Amino acid sequence: MTKPSAFKLSLTATLSAALFATLLPATPAAAAAPAPVSIQVQAPALSVDASVQIAAKKIQRNPAKDDVFVNKKYPLSPKKYAPKTVAIQGSNVRLRSSAAKAYNKMAKAAAKDGVKIRAVSGYRSYNRQAELFNYYTRIYGKSYASRISAVPGTSEHQTGLAIDVGNANGACGLQACFANTPVGKWVGKNAHKYGFIMRYQKGQESVTGYSYEPWHFRYLGTSLAKSVKNSGAKSLEAYYGVSGKKSDSAPKNSKGTAQTTANLNMRTGAGTGNRVLLTIPRGKSVQLTGSKKSGWYQVRYSSRTGWVSGKYLSSISMPSKPKKESKKSTPKQNTSNAKSAKTSANLNMRTGVGTSHRVVLTIPQGKKVAIRGAKKSGWYPVKYAGKNGWVSGTYLRSFSSSTYSPKSSDPKSSSSASKKTIANLNMRSGAGTSKRVILTIPKGKKVSIRGAKKSGWYPVKYAGKNGWVSGKYLR
Ligand SMILES: [Zn+2]
CATH class of the missing domain: 2.30.30.40 (SH3 Domains)
Incomplete structure (x- = not known):
């Protein structure tokens, strides 16, 4: 790859800090007074998973209990709840003592079968989760960030009862392919015997609100874990008959x-x-x-x-x-500038620029991807199969200026004639702040430049409207 730019370096530094934060031991904090709340729900006949037994199940909201239920709709209460934690055997990763004990037992059993489990990340405080989430939000925006990371106060890692595991050699770390590694297979089959369940299974995103994470295990205690497993429910949400998705969308x-x-x-x-x-x-x-x-x-x-x-x-x-x-009826301003390319190899799409970022999915060789924006240190932001992420430009070819989306209505505009807003930016009827505001373009949007700059203002097109914006807020 080419020499990294200063920008890339700063990105990498931020990321390393954020990732590192997840690996460092957390300082045990005094346990906050738990709210002894539990809610009785009548499990409705949901379409989520018809095979699940329908019975009223108690949803535990007390964060001090091993069976506390936490997701995007059921945040921790108090939000900054901090459990007492201990380090698991031979690692800096910390869990609540009940979960740590169970984990140690599980790791020992796996070792007996010749499988060496590595603990990657356990307890994360509210503040650490906030760092992580803010990092992803800066890079992708809130909506995508919340699919791959939890809003602070809603992470199972904050309970001290969740652990991300990996192989000792790091194979397929925090990637979907982890499921097919020795450790992935072993925990997938045996974790429930030690009180853990795979929390975010494949194809359950619409129910749990999270994409597939075969490495993330949640301690529930052996009896509940077995009960969930035996029920056939593919998520805790399905087991309880509730949703994990915020309803705003x-x-x-x-x-x-x-x-x-x-x-x-x-x-x-x-x-x-x-x-x-x-x-x-x-x-x-x-x-x-x-x-x-x-x-x-x-x-x-x-x-x-x-x-x-x-x-x-x-x-x-x-x-x-x-x-x-x-x-x-809202014109899609982005598709008009979208370009496409073809993968020349099976290509990992990652959450950021560089191979240290988590793999979102692998794009098969010879597939067309839509390019979402400008190249950065040799990597491209792309969209494929409905997912956004970054791929190395080394494995892209047949770059085409034709739009990926056949729906585009503006084939004329070229990418060289487009810029991005770096603030919520008023588009006005002329060059100058005395002119009428037509609309406000949100920060981070692409606008097409229609002609020559005038006193620092550009004629632009956005959302099907023509107008003028100050060049100060364009990059
Ligand atoms: Zn996790």
Whole structure:
């Protein structure tokens, strides 16, 4: 690979720090007073897994208990809960003593079978998880970050009851192929006997909210672990009949639609004191989530959720079947600049630039991938099979300037004529802040440049609209 740029170095340093943080022993903190709460749920006849026995099961919310249930919808309470932990045998990785004891027993049994388990990561404090999550969010944005990493306060690692395991030689570390390694096979078959379950199984992302992690094991105690295993449930969520996904992306929240009667700022909260996310052009249809506060409505527009003043909404209707148009009517500004290439080998797509990043998936040789943005230290941000990640440019060829998506409506714009916004940026009707705001382009979006710069301002096109933006906030 070419000489790394300063940018890459700083990225690598951040990542190493974050990853290293997961490997370092955690300082045991005094256990916070646990909230002795438990909720009785009537398990509904969910379509999640019909084979699961349907019975009312108690969901443990007390974080001090070994069977505490934690996911994106059921965060730890208190949020910064910190258990007492001990180091497992021959390692710096820490777990709660019950889980550590069980792990030591399991590792010994595996060793007897000639399989050497390596503990990769155990207890992570709230603050450590925050570091990790913020790192991924900076790189990918929140939505993708939350598929591969937990929002602080929702990680099972914070309970001291979850452990990521690997092979002594590091083979397929934290990758899907770990499942086919000696340790992966052994723990997949035997972990439940020691009170652990594989928490995020293949194909369960829509239920658990996490992609496949054959290395992540959760201690539940032997009787519950066996019960989960024997039930046939593919996740704890299925076992309890609850969801692990936050509902914010679910369309079932929509209560109806409304139309904007002016260029309307969508804000992070109800009231003009909140930050502007974007400006919705006049006459657009927005989806109502059903939440209303002091005359403000929570709406969805252009795949973002925020609050707008009800004064500038008309035809507020609450049909039983909300229109899905608002999303579709928004031009996809990114596809117009998307390019594609072909893989010249079976190629690992990773979470970041460089081989130290986790593998998301392996793209087979000869497949077409969409290129999402600019090259960085020889790596490309790509999309393949619905996943985003980075691949080494060494194994890409047949670069094509034709769009990957056949739906593109703007084949003329070339990537050289595009720039990225580095802040939420007002697009105006002319060059200068005295001109009318047409809309606000969110930070990190690509805009196409339509012509020559004028007094530091660029004529651009974004979301199907033409206007001017200050060059100060373009890269
Ligand atoms: Zn894990």
